[in-house]
Amino acid sequence: MTYVIHGATGAQGAPVAAALAAAGKSVTALTRDAAAVVPGARVVPTDLSSLDQLAAVYRGARGVFVHLPMAAEEDRRKFAANVVAAVRESRPDRVIVSTSGDDSGLRNPSGNALGALLTGLEESGVSSATVAPRLYMENLLLPPVLGTTRETGVLRYPLRPDFPVAWSSHLDVADVVAALFERTGITGVVTVGQDPAVTGTQLAEAFAGRLGRPVTYEAMEPAVFGKAIAPLFGEQAATGVAGFYAFLGTLPGLTVDDDRSARKLLGVTPRTPARWLAGLDL
Template sequence: MTYVIHGATGAQGAPVAAALAAAGKPVTALTRNASAVVPGARVVPTDYSSPEQLIAAYRGAQGVFVHLPMAAEEDRRRYAANVVAAVQETRPGRVVVSTSGDDSGLQDPSGNALGALVAGLEESGASYAVVAPRLYMENLLLPPVFATTQESGVLRYPLGPGFPVGWSSHLDVADVVTALFEQTGITGTVSVGQDPAVTGPQLAEAFAGRLGRPVTYEAMEPAAFGELITPLFGEQAATGVAGFYAFLGTLPDLPVDADRSAQKLLGVSPRTPAQWLAALDL
């Protein structure tokens, strides 16, 4: 029996694979790169677009960690259908899905890949849970963001200074995923992030403490942020990210759901921004 981790060489999957391996669990790392090396794991080249590969990977699995990749929504819906079909065929012991920070699709299973994935898992009868982080603190380390913070002492991000967010780290999500693999009685959505939520100036204060110099916070327009990250992610993905932040600008805040938080349901608390930064080699 193994734990199957999608995207095990990426930002979301790698911490989950590492946490399970550190706990002595057998790990199967799924990646499109056949030559990838994942410490403590067996690497299996697998693509979401191949139902046959997914079925082979899931067969006999104790747990499966899924997060849909950034792609055109049509492709993501196809990937979601393939995952559900593979789960129905192989019946893994537990499936944990990450929303990757955007859970808006959970309310629209007909037109959204994430919603279709979760609805399909529900219909399959599989034991599953959904991990719902808000925004990742690792976004603040994207080269065009962190360079300005480090060089000019200005943390620039496409959120208003008074907009509080339940920020979390990829490491926090990995902690919650591993706990959900163990605590199979917890189902449904589990919210991951800071409670109370944290504002931009509070993030800047944490960076100031870590860098040992003053850091201020400055909001930027979502469209400008999209242009900034286009060289990293490509135009299509960057446009989607900019649109997401423009949508957030219509909201008053982005908190965790306290009643469904990892703190309440699992006893797992996220790292504070200062704790997260203290562990980084900046």
């Protein structure tokens, strides 16, 4: 029996596929590129818009890891509906969903595609769990962020310096997903992130230690950040990201629920910023 990994060549899926393959598991890597190579995995070109393709690849699976891609909400709703329908039809043993840092589907299950996906999976009767990271440290590697940090010694990000965030890495999420595939008795939401949470000022200190030079932190306006990343993700997606960070600015912080944390439920502790940076070639 195999583990089916959506987006297995992307930032979220690739670490999950790698973690499972390293553990000797059979991995089926889903990607739209038939020529893609995923070490230790069988590559199956699959499109989220095709219910038939999803049902075929889910059939007999030990587990499925899925996250909704950045796309128009109408498309995301269609993708979510197809995943749920394929799960209902094919009955894989277990499904793990990542919120990708967006908890709107948890706060308002009927309000968007992610909420529809989570509700549909719960109603399907198939064992499932939801991994809920807060913000990814990989966001700090975006060229407009890392480039400025290298060039000027100033880490600029659209959060105020004292805003505490339970940061995590895609690698941390992969560790949690792999553990959840084994710990089938754990269902519901599992939060992932630093506890205690980390401020922008503390992130700058971690970068200073890794780069061997002083680094300070400076908040930037969410709209400015959106314009900076638009060439990478497109105007629509960048506008959505800017709006998300503007919303975060109204909150006291972005932390994890310790009662539902990966550390407490699974014994998986996320990498600190310093440890994460130590593993990167900057």
